[in-house]
Amino acid sequence: MRIARWTTADSGLREGFVIGDRVVPFPDGLTVADVLARGLAEAPALLARVQDEPGVPLSEVRLLAPLAPASIRDFVAFEEHVEGVSASVDGKSEVVPEWYQAPTFYFTNPHTVLGPDEQLRPPASARLDFELEVAAVIGAAPGTDGANLSPEDAAGVIFGYTIMNDWSARDLQSREMKVRLGPAKGKDFGTALGPWIVTADELDPYLDDDGFLALEAEVSVNGERVGHDLLSNMGWPFPELVAYASRNSRVVPGDVLGSGTTGNGGCLAELWGRRGELDPRPLAEGDAVRMVVEGIGELVGPVGASVALPEPAAARQRTRARSREAQAAL
Known part of the structure; x- marks a missing residue:
C-alpha cells in the first residue's frame, strides 16, 4: 500500500491511497494522521473500501509531503x-x-x-x-x-x-x-x-x-x-x-x-x-x-534562491560579576 497527500487544480488538501496510477481519498474523511493512529493492521480494510473508486490520475495531482510529522x-x-x-x-x-x-x-x-x-x-x-x-x-x-x-x-x-x-x-x-x-x-x-x-x-x-x-x-x-x-x-x-x-x-x-x-x-x-x-x-x-x-x-x-537575512548579533562580553553592586563597581 502507498499512502499520500495531494492537491489538485480545483481542490484543497486530500489524503488517501495511491492505487496504481491514481489517488483515492481515504473513506470517512480520514487523514494520514488518523490512519497512522489506527495502525498498519487496519489499513488493508480501509483500502478495500475504496479499492474500486475512480479517484484522480496521479498525473493531475500535486503530491505533498506524505505526512505532517509529529x-x-x-x-x-x-x-x-x-x-x-x-x-x-x-x-x-x-x-x-x-x-x-x-x-x-x-x-x-x-x-x-x-x-x-x-x-x-x-x-x-x-x-x-x-x-x-x-x-x-x-x-x-x-x-x-x-x-x-x-x-x-x-x-x-x-x-x-x-x-x-x-x-x-x-x-x-x-x-x-x-x-x-x-x-x-x-x-x-x-x-x-x-x-x-x-x-x-x-x-x-x-x-x-x-x-x-x-x-x-x-x-x-x-x-x-x-x-x-x-x-x-x-x-x-x-x-x-x-x-x-x-x-x-x-x-x-x-x-x-x-x-x-x-x-x-x-x-x-x-x-x-x-x-x-x-x-x-x-x-x-x-x-x-x-x-x-x-x-x-x-x-x-x-534548489531556489537563498533567503537573505542580516547576520546575527555577536555575543556581548559581560563582566561575570555575581551581584549588581559588584557589577556597578567595575
Whole structure:
C-alpha cells in the first residue's frame, strides 16, 4: 500500500491511497494522521473500501509531503558516511569508538518539511548539500504505548517508509557544532519527504537474513549520478533505531526516523572529505536533486534562491560579576 497527500487544480488538501496510477481519498474523511493512529493492521480494510473508486490520475495531482510529522529524529547510521564527512570537517577520516556503541540521532524541525518537487529556499551558504536517506514512519500497534520498546516490538510500530532529503548548510553546521551543540540552523530550514509512504509489509521481500532492508538507493544532481548505496549498509536495522529512540522516552504515530545519510556519495560533504576539495561543487540556485530508492519511488528537490537575512548579533562580553553592586563597581 502507498499512502499520500495531494492537491489538485480545483481542490484543497486530500489524503488517501495511491492505487496504481491514481489517488483515492481515504473513506470517512480520514487523514494520514488518523490512519497512522489506527495502525498498519487496519489499513488493508480501509483500502478495500475504496479499492474500486475512480479517484484522480496521479498525473493531475500535486503530491505533498506524505505526512505532517509529529517529530523528526535523524540518525547517523552509515559508517562510510561518517568516515568521509569527518575528513571534510577537520581533515581526518575517522569513526570514533562511541559511534559503534549506540545509534546516535538529533531532532530536526517538523515545521519546515517539503514535499516532492517543492522548491527549497536555503539560508545563505557556501556549502549547501543534500543527504540521501530513507525514513521510517511510526504508527500505532496493539499493546504498546511506544515507550522502552524491544526491537521486536519496535518493528511492529513501523507503519512504513519514505524517502528523506536532509538538506544541509555545511558551513553553518560546522560553525555551530564547534560549540558542541546542534546541528541547528545548518539543518532546520528544510527536510524533504516523499513521494509517499510505502507500508512496511510491501518492503518485507527486501529484508535480508539480518533484518536489514537491502534497497538500492541513488542520488543525482542535474541528471548526473553522484551517489549509490545499499540501505542494508546501515550499522543497525530500523527496528533497533526505533527501539533506541523509545529508550527512556516514547515514539508516537506520526514520528519520522531518518536512517542517516547513505555512504558512497550519499551527500556532497562525504566526497569533499575523501577528495580534499569541493568536488562536486556545492549546490546552487537552479540545481535539481533527484533521489531514487528501490521499492519506494523518487523524490526530486529543486534548489531556489537563498533567503537573505542580516547576520546575527555577536555575543556581548559581560563582566561575570555575581551581584549588581559588584557589577556597578567595575
